Amino acid sequence: MADTAKPKGGSAKASGSKRRSRKDTSGIANENPDVLLDYYRRMLFIRRFEERTSQAYTQARIGGYCHLNLGEEATVVGLMSALRQTDYLYTNYRDHGYAIEKGMDPKRVMAELYGRQDGVARGWGGSMHMYDTETRMLGGYGIVGGQVPLAAGAALAVSYRESDDVVMCQMGDGTTNIGAWHETLNIAKLWNLPVVFVVINNFTGMGTTVDMSSAEPELYKRGSAFRIEGERVDGRDVLAVRDAATRLVERAREEQTPFLLEAWSYRMKGHSVVDPAKYRTQEQKDEARAKENDPVAIFGDELTKAGVLSEEGREEIAASVKERVAEAADFAENSPHPDVSTLFDYTYATPVPNESRRMPADPVFAD
Numbered sequence: 001m002a003d004t005a006k007p008k009g010g011s012a013k014a015s016g017s018k019r020r021s022r023k024d025t026s027g028i029a030n031e032n033p034d035v036l037l038d039y040y041r042r043m044l045f046i047r048r049f050e051e052r053t054s055q056a057y058t059q060a061r062i063g064g065y066c067h068l069n070l071g072e073e074a075t076v077v078g079l080m081s082a083l084r085q086t087d088y089l090y091t092n093y094r095d096h097g098y099a100i101e102k103g104m105d106p107k108r109v110m111a112e113l114y115g116r117q118d119g120v121a122r123g124w125g126g127s128m129h130m131y132d133t134e135t136r137m138l139g140g141y142g143i144v145g146g147q148v149p150l151a152a153g154a155a156l157a158v159s160y161r162e163s164d165d166v167v168m169c170q171m172g173d174g175t176t177n178i179g180a181w182h183e184t185l186n187i188a189k190l191w192n193l194p195v196v197f198v199v200i201n202n203f204t205g206m207g208t209t210v211d212m213s214s215a216e217p218e219l220y221k222r223g224s225a226f227r228i229e230g231e232r233v234d235g236r237d238v239l240a241v242r243d244a245a246t247r248l249v250e251r252a253r254e255e256q257t258p259f260l261l262e263a264w265s266y267r268m269k270g271h272s273v274v275d276p277a278k279y280r281t282q283e284q285k286d287e288a289r290a291k292e293n294d295p296v297a298i299f300g301d302e303l304t305k306a307g308v309l310s311e312e313g314r315e316e317i318a319a320s321v322k323e324r325v326a327e328a329a330d331f332a333e334n335s336p337h338p339d340v341s342t343l344f345d346y347t348y349a350t351p352v353p354n355e356s357r358r359m360p361a362d363p364v365f366a367d
């Protein structure tokens with residue numbers, strides 16, 4: 001069981017981390033510069049996409065619950081770089097970056113956020129329910145832990161069909177205290193299912209810290225009750241996440257058995273767009289937004305220092321990302337609202353009249 005980075009208990013302090021040293025850019029020197037720039041571009045895209053989402057939400061263009069990947073960009077890009085296109089992905093409601101990274105068109109992801117007809121789920125799912133069978137992003141779940149047994153089910157199907165695909169199941173730290181999490185890990189190991197459970201430890205489930213809620217705050221060890229090997233990685237470091245995830249995904253594929261990866265990073269803002277995070281002290285807020293904890297800034301600076309990214313190149317990437325995000329927002333803005341008559345389509349197996357005056361408990365079908 002590896003411990004490659006070490007947050008102190010459940011607090012937002014991350015001292016003692018054995019992260020790849022930022023002064024040492026030798027790791028970067030061995031990488032293909034185009035790949036590195038691609039990671040940087042993708043991380044910055046998620047950052048700007050989420051900022052735009054937050055803005056659109058405050059302008060009431062987006063409704064419902066809305067959770068952002070701000071501060072988790074390196075984890076999202078690192079994890080998705082470890083998957084093959086045919087591998088499956090399940091996530092919690094903090095899913096926008098994952099949907100884009102798994103291959104969904106950002107324009108259609110934004111349209112989904114706006115609740116419009118061209119959205120990936122025709123505007124009916126919204127922020128928490130990005131879903132697309134083509135790219136094998138199988139959701140986007142609002143119930144904490146809801147995705148965990150489903151991911152095991154998909155892994156059972158994969159193994160039953162003797163395919164060599166792997167299922168990745170993303171979740172937050174709070175999810176590890178949901179009953180279904182324990183049941184699923186048990187059966188996943190018992191039945192040797194090719195699934196990698198990934199816990200994004202941002203130190204809090206809403207406002208409850210890990211050490212307030214987990215008897216074993218070293219979350220990657222929690223699979224040991226089921227003999228599932230775990231690793232912990234610094235989720236601010238895109239290369240470290242990619243390497244750890246690749247290692248476990250490939251082992252799951254080869255050995256046909258589950259693994260557990262914990263990636264820790266800071267949630268830059270509140271739990272959701274509307275949460276002012278009053279439960280955090282000013283010091284904790286500053287720490288969560290500090291430049292040295294910002295995965296996008298860290299990586300950009302590393303690339304600049306290693307001579308991979310010039311100031312000019314940085315500006316160019318920033319401009320093209322800005323343009324693509326604006327395009328996504330324009331696309332969403334111009335997409336029509338779904339027609340009210342389609343409200344119950346795909347909801348029930350049998351036709352249900354869209355009777356807006358029908359009250360709860362009124363019979364669905366008239367005699």
Ligand SMILES: Cc1ncc(C[n+]2csc(CCOP(=O)(O)OP(=O)(O)O)c2C)c(N)n1
Binds near residue numbers: 092143144172175200
């Ligand atoms: C079964 C269930 N209980 C409670 C909630 C309310 N709730 C929504 S998000 C959340 C916190 C989950 O935290 P975590 O798993 O750490 O994920 P994060 O938000 O940090 O990504 C809670 C309790 C819910 N959606 N589902």
